[in-house]
Amino acid sequence: MSDTTIWLIIVLTGIGTFLIRFSFIGLIGGRQLPDWLLRLLRYTPVAVLPGLVAPLVVWPPATGGETDPARLAAAAVTLVVGYLTKNLLAAIFAGAGTLFVLLNVLA
Amino acid sequence: MPASTIKSAYLRGLRQGLPFLIVIVPFATLFGVVASEAGLNVAQVLGFSFLVIAGASQFAAVQLMTENAPTLVIIGTALAVNLRMAMYSASLAPHIGTAPFWQRALVAYFLVDQAYAVSMVDYEERPQEPVAAKIAFFFGAITFVCPFWYGFTLAGALIGASIPPEYALDFAVPITFLAVVAPMLRTLAHVAAALTSIVLALALSALPYNLGLLAAAVAAMAVGAQVELWMQRRGIWT
Numbered sequence: 001m002s003d004t005t006i007w008l009i010i011v012l013t014g015i016g017t018f019l020i021r022f023s024f025i026g027l028i029g030g031r032q033l034p035d036w037l038l039r040l041l042r043y044t045p046v047a048v049l050p051g052l053v054a055p056l057v058v059w060p061p062a063t064g065g066e067t068d069p070a071r072l073a074a075a076a077v078t079l080v081v082g083y084l085t086k087n088l089l090a091a092i093f094a095g096a097g098t099l100f101v102l103l104n105v106l107a
Numbered sequence: 108m109p110a111s112t113i114k115s116a117y118l119r120g121l122r123q124g125l126p127f128l129i130v131i132v133p134f135a136t137l138f139g140v141v142a143s144e145a146g147l148n149v150a151q152v153l154g155f156s157f158l159v160i161a162g163a164s165q166f167a168a169v170q171l172m173t174e175n176a177p178t179l180v181i182i183g184t185a186l187a188v189n190l191r192m193a194m195y196s197a198s199l200a201p202h203i204g205t206a207p208f209w210q211r212a213l214v215a216y217f218l219v220d221q222a223y224a225v226s227m228v229d230y231e232e233r234p235q236e237p238v239a240a241k242i243a244f245f246f247g248a249i250t251f252v253c254p255f256w257y258g259f260t261l262a263g264a265l266i267g268a269s270i271p272p273e274y275a276l277d278f279a280v281p282i283t284f285l286a287v288v289a290p291m292l293r294t295l296a297h298v299a300a301a302l303t304s305i306v307l308a309l310a311l312s313a314l315p316y317n318l319g320l321l322a323a324a325v326a327a328m329a330v331g332a333q334v335e336l337w338m339q340r341r342g343i344w345t
Contacts, residue, residue, distance in 0.1 A: 001172055006151050009181050013168055014158030016186045022215035024196035025203060036332070038197070043300045043331030044190040044324075045163065046291050050301040051308030051323040052167055052184070053284045058309060061173075062277035071278055078282050082289025088130050091286035099278055 074099035116229075116240035120247020123225040127252050131221075134162055134283070135256045139263020140270060141166065141279055145173045149264045156260035160219055160253060163287055164188040170280050176317040184317070187324055195223040202230045203245070206238050214245055219256075222248040294345070296338060300331030 057075045059065040078095030085091065135156065142152040147169070155165045164185040171181040195218055203214060226245045230236070236244075270276060292298050304327035311319030338344040 001146075001175065003148075003151075005178055006147060006172070007154070009168060009172070009178055009185075010151060010154045010158055012182050013155075013164065013185045016182065017159050017161055017164065017189045017192070018216060020186065020189050021192045021196055021218040022212065023193050024200040025211045025218075026196075026208075026215055038194060039332040039335055040328050041190055041194045042335075043297065043328045044187060046288060046297045046301045047304050047327035047331060048167070048184065048188050048320075048324045049163065049284045049288045049304075051304035051320050051327065052170065053281045053288075054305040054308045055312050056170075056278075056281045057285075059312075060277065071281075074278060075281060075285055078285040079289050082286045083292055086290040088286050088290070089133065091289055092133070092282055095282040095286065096279070099282070 070099055070102035073102060112237065112240050113243045116236065117243040117247040119229065120225070120244035121250055122247075123229065123244075124221065124248035124250065124252050127221040128255055131252055131255045132259050135259035136263035136266075137279055137283060138162060138165055138169075139260040139265070140267040140276065141263075142169045143264045143267030144270075144276060145169050147172075147264075149261070152264040153257065153261055156257050159185075160217070160256060161189050161192070162256075163284070166280055166283060171317060174317065180317045180321065183321060184324075187321070192218060192223075195220075198227060199223070199230075202226075203238055203241050206242050210242050214242065217245075217249040217253055219249065219252060221252055294335075294338070296331045296334040296344075299334045300327040303327040303330040 053075075057071060058067060060068055060071050062068075063071075074095045077098040078091050081094040082088070082091030138156065139152055142155060142165070143149070147155075155168070159165055159168075167188050168181050168185040171184055176184075196215065199214070199218075203211065206214075222245060225248050226241070229244050230241055288301065292301060304323050307323035307326055308320050311322055313319070314322070335344060
């Protein structure tokens with residue numbers, strides 16, 4: 001990927017993100033969003049991020065796409081700890097710790 | 108209005124923003140590390156954190172860059188991750204919609220998850236505060252959060268290359284995203300949306316240009332919204 005393309009991605013994502021944030025406080029004012037739109041927006045993070053992660057968990061590029069029990073276990077631990085504690089950092093450390101132990105200590 | 112109202116609102120925001128540094132520091136460092144491992148130079152890594160200031164979408168864009176996805180798909184996916192901020196913007200508008208234009212533009216630039224969360228709580232607790240005080244609270248909340256986001260992105264970018272491969276950093280992005288998503292699975296509707304996203308993203312992974320992910324995301328949003336409606340009809344939506 002060329003430097004120009006990388007900068008293009010950064011700048012356009014930046015402008016687009018600003019416009020999303022500016023939309024209502026900047027231009028549209030205090031008008032109410034329609035319910036159906038609010039309802040869709042509520043699910044954007046849980047609709048995008050799991051789909052982005054799933055192939056990386058099931059077919060990790062680092063193993064040439066072969067399913068890896070250590071990475072599956074790390075993903076499961078992250079999810080469970082994150083769900084139970086609602087704590088981002090606890091989940092990251094639990095998942096990373098699981099992967100590190102499985103790959104370096106037990107292997 | 109007394110200057111003390113504004114000052115105390117600013118200091119209250121400052122205090123409310125501080126605890127987030129515990130998350131911001133490692134998250135920003137990790138982004139710096141992952142982005143520089145992906146081949147971005149220091150200026151580009153920092154450019155991301157300055158121009159986008161939205162962690163999850165930055166990670167998403169960098170991940171898709173390493174997969175050589177087309178430019179438009181990368182931008183589209185990163186923006187899809189940030190669509191929730193339209194909702195933030197809409198719910199802040201009644202509180203600060205009458206502030207001067209330049210202040211609203213600055214608020215929009217700094218509208219990160221953490222600042223939104225603490226500001227909405229404060230505005231709802233103190234609906235009678237003047238707009239200037241509400242703006243002051245918001246800027247208090249981002250006073251440490253955003254500079255730390257920039258600073259530790261830079262730190263991560265600088266140390267990135269020196270991290271040995273046995274730390275399996277390839278898996279930092281999946282773990283980070285799972286940790287971001289897990290606490291969001293509050294209702295059956297959120298779980299249904301997440302499952303739809305996973306199943307369709309895997310099933311459609313052979314589609315060219317990473318279009319499978321975008322298709323999965325659109326379907327998952329629709330499923331989440333439909334399950335919410337169904338739960339409302341059953342009287343089990345809270």
